[in-house]
Amino acid sequence: MSTHAHARARWAVDRRFIAPKAYYFSYYAAMAGLMPFLVLYYRQVGLSGGQIGLLAGLPPFLTWLAAPLWGALADATQRHRQLMVVANVGTIAAVLGLAQAQSLLWLLPLVMVYAVFNAPLMPLVDNSVMALLGERSADYGKQRLWGAVGWGVAGGIAGLLVDRLGISASFFAFALWMTVGLVVALRLPISHAAIGQPFWVGLAGLLRDRRLVVFLITMLMAGIGMSTVNSFLFLYLEDLGAGASLMGLSLTIATLSELPVFFFSGLLLQRWGARGMLLLSLTVFVLRLAIYAAFPLAEIVLAANLLHGLTFSASWVAGVTYANQIAPPGLGATAQGLFSGVMMGLGAALGALAGGLLYETAGPSAMYGVVAVCVAAGVLFFALAERRPAQAS
Numbered sequence: 001m002s003t004h005a006h007a008r009a010r011w012a013v014d015r016r017f018i019a020p021k022a023y024y025f026s027y028y029a030a031m032a033g034l035m036p037f038l039v040l041y042y043r044q045v046g047l048s049g050g051q052i053g054l055l056a057g058l059p060p061f062l063t064w065l066a067a068p069l070w071g072a073l074a075d076a077t078q079r080h081r082q083l084m085v086v087a088n089v090g091t092i093a094a095v096l097g098l099a100q101a102q103s104l105l106w107l108l109p110l111v112m113v114y115a116v117f118n119a120p121l122m123p124l125v126d127n128s129v130m131a132l133l134g135e136r137s138a139d140y141g142k143q144r145l146w147g148a149v150g151w152g153v154a155g156g157i158a159g160l161l162v163d164r165l166g167i168s169a170s171f172f173a174f175a176l177w178m179t180v181g182l183v184v185a186l187r188l189p190i191s192h193a194a195i196g197q198p199f200w201v202g203l204a205g206l207l208r209d210r211r212l213v214v215f216l217i218t219m220l221m222a223g224i225g226m227s228t229v230n231s232f233l234f235l236y237l238e239d240l241g242a243g244a245s246l247m248g249l250s251l252t253i254a255t256l257s258e259l260p261v262f263f264f265s266g267l268l269l270q271r272w273g274a275r276g277m278l279l280l281s282l283t284v285f286v287l288r289l290a291i292y293a294a295f296p297l298a299e300i301v302l303a304a305n306l307l308h309g310l311t312f313s314a315s316w317v318a319g320v321t322y323a324n325q326i327a328p329p330g331l332g333a334t335a336q337g338l339f340s341g342v343m344m345g346l347g348a349a350l351g352a353l354a355g356g357l358l359y360e361t362a363g364p365s366a367m368y369g370v371v372a373v374c375v376a377a378g379v380l381f382f383a384l385a386e387r388r389p390a391q392a393s
Contacts, residue, residue, distance in 0.1 A: 016189050017143055020129045023184045024147035027121065029154030030177035034095065036155070037162055037170040044167060045102050053356075055104075055111050057349060060227075062115035064345030070120030071127070071337025075330055076199040081190045084124045088182040090117030092175050099171035119345070123336035125188070130324040131332060132189050137324060141265030141317045148258040148313070150177075155251070202328050206335065211326050214386040215319075216342045221378025222282055222315055223347015225289060225371050228355040230348070233292075233301070236364040242298040250305050257309035265317040274322040275386070281314035282379045289372035293365050319343065 042052045070087065074080045094114035101107045129143050154177065161169040206212060234247050242250075268277045288311055291304040319339050327335035351371070358367035 016132060019184050019188045020143045021146040023125055023181050023188060024144055025150035026177045026181040026184060028147035029150035030174045032151040032155035033158035033173035033177060034170045037167050041167045047104060051104050055107060057352060058111055059115035060345045060349035062112060063119040064341045066116045066119035067123055067341035067345060068334060068337040071123050071333035072203060074124060074333040080124055080128060080333060084185045085182065087117045087120050088178060088185055092178045095171055095174050099168055120337060123340045124333055126320050127333040127336045128188055128190050130320065137321055138266035138269040140320060141262040144317065145259055145262030148255055148262060152255040202331050203334060206328055206331055209326060211386055214382060215322060216338060218378045218382040219319060219339060219343040220347045221375050223343035224351035225285060225375040226312060227348040227351025228367060228371050231352045232355055232359055232364065237298055237301060239364060240296060240298040246298060246302065250302050254305045254308035257306055258313040261309035261313040265314065268314065269321060274318045274325060277314060278318035278322060279379060279383055281311055281318060282375060285311035286372050286376045286379065289368050289375060293369035293372060296365050
């Protein structure tokens with residue numbers, strides 16, 4: 001093959017991966033268009049602080065419960081695409097309902113419906129992408145980075161829409177992006193892996209796998225830490241005297257830092273393996289939390305957000321890859337649901353709850369110091385409890 005032919009092959013677009021990229025983009029564009037404004041909507045309709053906390057705390061707990069159940073159902077029935085479509089439609093319907101709800105009586109069940117239907121979307125898509133990649137699983141980050149692009153692009157647009165049209169515009173922006181995702185989901189390549197044994201036998205084996213238990217405990221610690229950043233960083237910056245422009249810059253820096261990490265994550269996986277990459281990212285995350293705790297200056301907190309890519313993005317790629325590696329054939333969606341449910345569900349809920357108590361009673365520096373110790377304990381536990389090399393190849 002000629003040099004020019006090699007170059008063309010290298011830069012040719014693999015059309016099988018257009019749909020996954022488009023789904024990641026549209027899903028995270030939808031999230032960027034609604035999630036930052038949802039609490040403001042709750043306040044606008046007159047809810048109290050306690051009621052807002054209840055509505056904000058429900059989705060992570062329900063994600064913890066629902067994501068693994070959806071994944072198991074998809075693996076057991078081998079109807080991944082159909083369930084993905086149902087979950088998309090249910091999510092859109094729930095959010096459109098939220099746009100019309102004006103009281104806690106209506107908001108509460110709609111938030112619960114939203115959480116249950118939204119819970120499986122990323123685990124199902126991640127599982128499909130990993131199956132599609134096959135031996136090229138190190139390229140997962142190059143697909144997932146389009147989610148960060150979608151978040152960055154849509155977040156700014158959503159802010160302009162809300163300024164001009166009001167918060168209700170964010171709900172319809174969400175529905176529009178998720179409708180795009182629904183169309184894409186119909187074309188998403190789905191690979192079905194034969195389980196080779198009764199589903200419940202395979203599931204029991206997965207749940208007894210020591211590697212999975214160690215991994216989930218570690219990701220629970222990481223999820224608690226991530227939650228304190230997501231839930232309280234802007235509040236911390238405000239307490240340090242930062243204005244809205246600095247907060248927006250913080251979000252921009254964090255989003256931009258994800259792109260190179262997602263793009264080059266394959267090199268990190270080849271060098272360190274999923275286990276090593278996870279240890280690296282969580283160790284850097286401990287450093288990031290320690291900086292928040294030790295240097296209560298808005299400019300230093302802002303600079304520490306440059307580490308967001310090495311902390312969140314790297315740990316997410318490593319986590320998805322690790323879950324895929326330890327999952328038995330045909331149980332990939334179940335493993336991804338467990339990973340997502342524990343980190344983004346239970347970990348997020350516990351982090352918000354414990355972090356809120358620590359923030360109020362001891363202050364933000366102490367909160368981030370305690371959380372840094374917890375994540376460090378998780379890193380040490382993972383390093384010592386799972387030292388076998390087979391899981392990270």
